[in-house]
Amino acid sequence: MASAQMSPTGFLFILIGLAAAIVFIKCLRNRRRTQRHATLMNRPIPHAWQKYLEDNLPLYNQLPEDLKRQVEGHTQILVADLNWEGHNGLIMTDEIRVTIAGQASFLILNQKRSFPATLQSVIVYPGAYQAKSIKPTAGGLHTEGKQKVLGQSWDAGVIVLAWDNTKHSAANANDGHNLVLHEFAHQLDQASGAANGTPILRAPDRYRNWRQAMAKTYSSFLDETERGKKTVMDDYGATNPAEFFAVATETFFEKPRQLRKRRPELYHELCTYYQTDPLDWRS
Template identity: 40%
Template structure:
């Protein structure tokens, strides 16, 4: 009986701590959001994020408040000699926070650091096959999302993608879509949808379009989506998220069911921003 009482007391204490921590987080974030948005940051938004002006006024306000919290909580680290300044921080935060609009959010809770390289960076990998044979490979990347609390980005690619908000490519949106996916565990193309009964339709629609993209990649048939999305379901989700935000009109016309699923997940309709 004593052991049961101790267990129950410990459990209640843990729940109480979690609730109090959540309350403290909300209070701290409310204080951050109540502060005026710096004029210098607004200038950066206008310069580096062309579609900011296309957002409805309520979403502009939401985005600015999200940026304030994001920048207060996440650490930016410059790599290969890159010095982090407000232009880098605000430009990246603005695009990352697009994915949080109209949603209850804990601001990418698993994410602690954003590592920023001046340009595309080389990732070296060591692999071993079933026979025990090891080999080394290297890839040139514009971005990478780690499950260990880090996102890695190329600043030049970030700038290039932000400058053209209608080309269907955005490395920040791509990598932070992975972060949303990873909130539910390993990235597998099935982020937290909020309602359990939403998963069957999500799986059916995304699975069908993923298979279609794989077939298009194999045959060389043109697609609205990058063939990179055919790599696996996680990359498919990240790739279609880029297109959802940047080419919503064409996506809705060509893939209406897929567009509807993403619109329901993100709680946004970017067609209204045109």
């Protein structure tokens, strides 16, 4: 008995049906995610969590009430959405989650966008940890080794942080160093497909101004660091454009007055991108 064969038309209908089902499921998940986020944004934050924000984040205490509510809402969303893991004996607690999520929330104030959906996990170590490093050598070769680091942002949607430095850099809100702001800024940059110092901007016509301002200030910054001149930003920003953006983000929130004075074009672009001017609420 001959077996029945499916016609090309029938096979095509099955493919179309599968594609439609996938699109439907994705839309349903996105809708549920949006509804959940809206609920969390409007839900009062637990008192204990608010106390963590007040005790651990001096920047939070300087915010006007409307921005505090935004931080509280985004904090609850990030705590709920992300997978939080403690490594090397660190026991994950609400204080750790809220302290990290609260700082990250500053990067999405006054905006409809959040962090990219590809961001899935936050791994936290008690302190500096060993990570693989690849160093270029003569002749285009590379050597692989290990070095102690405080944080990383992986393009696979993972952020790794050292808890002791996370808490210390949050408590020192005027030194231009903030590990959480730095690594989460990398995630915003990586959402564009490559860590190149140019995140996804609000409108296509913004890219030209952004690239011009960044190229100009990055070139000037490289020149100053090579000459050993003291700059408002940490010299680590001279590593590459991606690190320049991350370091500029730290400085923008923690040393806004100095950054605006020394790098006005850069400051303007960051105000536009982050949709906030820290000088409006920094004391």
